[in-house]
Amino acid sequence: MADAIPAIRRRVLRHAERTGGCTCDEAELALGLSHQTCSPRFTELHYRGHIRDSGRVQPTRSGRNAVVWVITAAGLAELREEEAA
Secondary structure (H helix, E strand, O other): OHHHHHHHHHHHHHHHHHHOOEOHHHHHHHHOOOHHHHHHHHHHHHHOOOEEEEEEEEEOOOOOEEEEEEEOHHHHHHHHHHHHO
């Protein structure tokens, strides 16, 4: 599983880029990931400065409000660097 983490993190980051921002719940649904797999990737991306809190919230499937995360300039640079490699 550890080998898959970077690839999953990139999928989540690309999803945030494509959608203009998303909640973890939305990414789980769109990417077919469990919460236990997806949520830590959001934490990692946030700590790395690749996503940030947009200041918006959206309801999850359970009706609770969740942060909408958006990609940062550092996140975009990470994706571009990967594409160039």
